[in-house]
Amino acid sequence: MKTKLRNNLRELLLTFLVIWLPLAYALWIYPSLPENIRINFVSLISPTFEYAPKFLFIWGLPIFMTLIQLIVYGATAYREITKPAFARFVLWIVPLNHIAVYLSILFYALDSHFNINKIAAIFSGVMFLISGNYMPKKMVVEEKPAPRWLAYLFILVGLTAVLVGLFLL
Known part of the structure; x- marks a missing residue:
C-alpha cells in the first residue's frame, strides 16, 4: 500500500x-x-x-x-x-x-496565422478515440461498463475529429 x-x-x-x-x-x-x-x-x-x-x-x-x-x-x-x-x-x-x-494559445499570440482549430480538433479526436476504447470495459469497482454503442460513438466522433483536423482545417 x-x-x-x-x-x-x-x-x-x-x-x-x-x-x-x-x-x-x-x-x-x-x-x-x-x-x-x-x-x-x-x-x-x-x-x-x-x-x-x-x-x-x-x-x-x-x-x-x-x-x-x-x-x-x-x-x-x-x-x-x-x-x-x-x-x-x-x-x-x-x-x-x-x-x-x-x-497553441502562445503560438497563436505570436502568429495569428497559427491554426489553433486544427490542433484542437486533432487532440480532441485522439482523446475521444482513447476514451471510446476504454468505455466498454469495467473500470471502476461496483459500476457497470458503458454500453458498447456509446464506445462506438466515441470512436466515430474521435475519428471524424482527427480526419477533419488533418484534412479540412
Whole structure:
C-alpha cells in the first residue's frame, strides 16, 4: 500500500512538472507577446471575454490546471480504478490538454496565422478515440461498463475529429 501511494504521489508530482514546464517557454517569449492574449476562439460562448492580460494568462492557467489536476487525483484516489492503464490515462488527461492548449494559445499570440482549430480538433479526436476504447470495459469497482454503442460513438466522433483536423482545417 505504501509503495502504491508513493508511486501515485510521484506520478502526481510528475504531472505537476508537465503542467508547469510550458511556463519556461512562456517566460522566454514573454517580451514578444502582446499585452492581451486571445483566450476565446469560439465567439458564441462569451464574446465579451475574448482576451486576458498576458500576466494573468501566463500564470493563471498553470495555477488553474494544477488545481484541476489535484481534483482529478483526488477522484481517482477515492474511486478504485481496476485497470492501471486507464488510471494512468485519467491522470494524464489534464497535463496533456494543458500542454496542447497553453502552447497553441502562445503560438497563436505570436502568429495569428497559427491554426489553433486544427490542433484542437486533432487532440480532441485522439482523446475521444482513447476514451471510446476504454468505455466498454469495467473500470471502476461496483459500476457497470458503458454500453458498447456509446464506445462506438466515441470512436466515430474521435475519428471524424482527427480526419477533419488533418484534412479540412
